[in-house]
Amino acid sequence: MLPLGSGPAGQRAAVLEGLAGMVPPRAVTNDELPPGWGTDDAWVRRRTGIGTRHWVAPGVSTGDLAVEAAQRALDSAALDPAAAAPIDAVIVATSTPDRPMPAMAPQLAHRLGLGEVAAWDVAAACSGFVYALATAAGVIGAGIAHRVLVVAAEVYSTLIAPDDRSAGVVFADGAGAVLLRRGEHGEPGSVLGFDLGSDGSGHELIEVPGGGALARSAPHRYTRADLHFRMRGRDVFQHAVTRMTLSSQLLLKNVxxxxxxxxxxxxxxxxxxxxxxxxxxxxxxxxxxxxxxxxVGNTGAASIPLALADAAASGRLRAGDRVLLTSFGAGLTWGSAALLWPDLGPVPPVDHADGPPRSA
Incomplete structure (x- = not known):
């Protein structure tokens, strides 16, 4: 566990000043799932709580979703792009990057017209947003950056095997983004603390076995099926509940x-x-x-910022609210964060009313 707690007033802190999320236009209801999966609406809702998920169209990538969510977050903050160095760093959290190399963040910064800013990716699966948020808070607290854009984006539909009902009914595509600035600890919008942890002994519980250096170094051991997502659902359930509960409790005590x-x-x-x-x-x-x-289904690293954007747009998050975030993902990884909700301007609804993502 890595607890990062509250600090005295006047200490540098990361402060939330922009937020947005988006899902691709293609909405897939439970009744539209492949007939071969043997599901119906009642069956899926009873086991997962999901009624609809969104999947990208052919040719649309994680980077496309990231650009749209990021631009919406910048718009929500009403940030003047003409200001001198308005953003110092870009961090992208994803498990479904457009390619193994290079990282997505530099290209995202380029597509947004942010110039030659620091940019890097964070790979912590479904815990990725909390890990990226902690990384951004650390960079701001250390005085390295004044303003950081954090984007979490996933296209999980590209990892689902055609015959994998268990993953197919749950996982989906989407992106969320937050803009953080340097401020003072305890002011509205400030991130107060984190709890982060991992357990690599459970790395096979949630994985995509192929596609990396391990498979390339021993190609005879891997098949095309290893390029798809795998999860041991029963074991993951127990770990997720235990890890998120304990992490949340530790963080509450710490702050x-x-x-x-x-x-x-x-x-x-x-x-x-x-x-x-x-x-x-x-x-x-x-x-x-x-x-x-x-x-929206399970959108991996994007799920927490998407939920925040939904709640903010609908008025369920109000200035001064004390907000607890918690996450769990492959690795195994987990993390929690505590923050005071800011007085944001209008947050756009999480929908696809503006059409497909902006092209490169």
Missing amino acids: GWSVDDVDRFVAHQANARILSAVGERIPVPADRHVANIDK
């Missing part, structure tokens, strides 16, 4: 909050049963949970 202090609880949108189990164990009252998995 000096009780459960009653939490105004909004936002967990990685894995499935409805995991969300319910974690909420009961912390325990945060159900009316304080933020969830949108029914509309």
